[in-house]
Amino acid sequence: MIGFRTLLHKELLRFWKVSFQTVAAPVLTALLYLLVFSHALEDHVRVYTDVSYTAFLVPGLVMMSVLQNAFANSSSSLIQGKVGGGIVFVLLPPISYREFYLAYVLAAVVRGIVVGLGVLAVTLWFADLRLAAPLWIVVFSLLGGAVLGSLGVIAGIWADKFDQIAAFQNFIIMPLTFLSGVFYSIHSLPPFWQEVSRFNPVFYLIDGFRHGFFGVSDVSPWMSLSVACACLLVLAVATLALLRSGYKLRA
Amino acid sequence: MPPAIRVSQVVKRYGALTALDGVDLEIAQGEFFGLLGPNGAGKTTLISALAGLVRADAGTLSVMGHDVVSDYRAARRLLGVVPQELVFDPFFTVRETLRFQSGYFGIRGNEAWIEEILEALDLKGKADVNMRRLSGGMKRRVLVGQALVHRPPVIVLDEPTAGVDVELRQSLWAFIRRLNRDGHTIVLTTHYLEEAESLCSRIAMLKQGRVIALDSTANLLARFSGPTLAVRLPEGAVLPEELAAHGHPAEGGLVRFALSGWGEVETILAALRRSGVTPLDMELAKPDLEQVFMGMMQGAR
Ligand SMILES: Nc1ncnc2c1ncn2[C@@H]1O[C@H](COP(=O)(O)OP(=O)(O)OP(=O)(O)O)[C@@H](O)[C@H]1O
Ligand SMILES: [Mg+2]
Secondary structure (H helix, E strand, O other), rough: HHHHHHEEEEEEEHOOOHHHHHHHHHHHHHHHHHHHHHHHHHHOOOOOOOOOOHHHHHHHHHHHHHHHHHHHHHHHHHHHHHHHHHHHHOOOOOHHHHHHHHHHHHHHHHHHHHHHHHHHHHHHHHHHOOOOOOHHHHHHHHHHHHHHHHHHHHHHHHOOHHHHHHHHHHHHHHHHHHOOOOOHOOOOOOOHHHHHHHOOHHHHHHHHHHHHOOOOOOHHHHHHHHHHHHHHHHHHHHHHHHHOOOOOOOO | OOOOEEEEEEEEEEOEEEEEEEEEEEEEOOOOEEEEEEOOHHHHOOOOOOOOOOOEEEEEEEOEEEEOOOHHHHHHEEEEEEEOOOOOOOEEEEEHHHHHHHHOOOOOOOOOEEEEEHHHOHHHHHHEHHHHHHHHHHHHHHHHHHHOOOOOOOEEEEEEOOOOOHHHHHHHHHHHHHHOOOOOOEEEEEHHHHHHHHHHHHEEEOOOOOEEEEEHHHHHHHHOOOOEEEOOOOOOOOOOOHHHHEEOOOOHHHEEEOOOOOOOHHHHHHHHOOOOOOOEEEEEOOOOHHHHHHHHOOOOO
C-alpha cells in the first residue's frame, strides 16, 4: 500500500513540478481553440436550441483536454523512464502490477482533471454554462481520464522511442478526439459519418460529459456510460495482462 | 537455511544471441561473491534476470528461497541491486530520491537509515542537491544508496566502482564490508580484478553465457596461477640446459619461470650461478587473479 502511494505521489509530483508545460500550456491551447472557433462559428452554428455555440463548445474542449492530458501523462512518464533508464527504480521494488497500473492511471486522471478544471476556469468567462446534472460531469471526467490514462500506459509500454508516442498521439488519439463531436454535434453530420462516429468511444465520453452541463445530448447518457465502462474494462484487462506478462518492460 | 541466491539452468536469448547458456549458481547466505567475465559475458543479464528486469527463457532463479517470478514480491524485497547503467530521476534531489525509493519498498519514516547511508557514501553535502547536478561518481553512489534503502539481506552490485575515485572506492568497500560482516550477502561484478581478489571469498567466471570457473578465490589462485620468477639475462647469455625447458621468454627480454613453491627460486638461481650467468634484473610475482582470468578466458586449461 505504501509502495502504491509512493508511486502515485511520485507520478503526481512529476507533472506538478513542471506544471507550466503540463498544465498551463494545454489550458492555453484550449483557450485558443475556443477563441478561434467561437469567433468563426458563434453566429452560424446552433446545436441545441437554447445553447449558444460557445457554451456548447466549452464542455467539449474541457473533456478533450482531460482526455489528451491523461494520455500524455502516463505515456510520457513511461517512455521517459524507459529511454532514460530511470524506470528500473519502479521495476526493482515489490510493487505489484495492479498497483503499478493503478498509480499510473490515477495520476493520469488527476492530471487530466487538473487541466480540465483549468480550461473550465478560463473559458467560463466566455460562456454561460449550466450545470444540469453535475454527477455526470464527475463520472465522465473520471472515466474519460481512466480510459485515456490506460491507453497511455499501453502506448508507453509498447513504444521504444518518443516518436512512437507522438505517432500514437497524432494518428490515434487526435483523430479520435477531433472526430468525436468536440466542435459539433454528430447530428449535423451526413448519416454515414453519424454512423461512423458511433463507433468512436471518445464520442460517448464527450457526449455524456456534455449531458452533465445541458441535460441534453446526442445519445442517452446511460448509453454513453455503458460504452465508457466497457472500454475501461477492456483496456484495464489488456493493460494488466501486458504488465503481468512483462511485455517490453521486463523483456 | 535457503541459499541467498540459487540460479538453475538459466537460459536467456536475445534473438540469435544466447546471453545466458544454462547457468547454474548457488550463493550461500553471508558470502562475498564475485561475478567476473569480459564485456558481454552475461553478468548484467544474469543480474537482471535475478532482479526481475528480464525474464529468463528457461530455468529458475530464487532469492533466499523465493522464486523471482512466482514469488516476486518477496524476492524483490530481499534483494538490493545497483544497476550498471548510470541512471537517475532528474526531478528529485538526492534525499528525495532515497525517500521515494524507501517508499517503493513500503518503508515510511526511513530517515535515520537514510542519514546513515548519506554519511557512509559521503553524500551528506549533496543531500539536497538535484540529481542532475551531481558528478558521475556521485550519481553512482546514489545508486548504491538506492539499493540499500530497504536493508536487503542480499545486495548485488553491478560494477559499483566504475568512475568512482580512489578514496571513495576505499570507503565504499569499507561500508560494503561492514554490511557483509553484519550478515548481508554481497554479489559483485567488477573489471578491477585486484578488487575482486581482495574482497571476494568465492568467484564465478562467466564467458559467453556459461560459468567456466566457480571456486573459492584461494583455490582459483592456487589451481590456475602460481608464483613466478622472472630474470633478465645479459646479452648473449644462454640458459643452462637444465633450465631451458622450464623458462618461458616473456615481455621485456625477461625469462619467466613458473614456480611450484618459493623454494624453487633458490634452485634456479644456483643453476644460473653454476653456468656463470649473472642476471641483470629479477622480479618475483605472486599469483594473481588477472593471471587466472587471462588463462581462463583464453581457454587455457
Ligand atoms: N536488451 C538486449 N537486447 C539484445 N542483446 C542484449 C541485450 N542486453 C544484452 N544483450 C547482449 O547479451 C550479451 C550479454 O550482455 P551483458 O550486458 O549481460 O554483458 P556483461 O557481462 O554485463 O558485460 P559488461 O562487462 O560489458 O557489462 C551481450 O552480447 C549483449 O550484447
Ligand atoms: Mg554488465
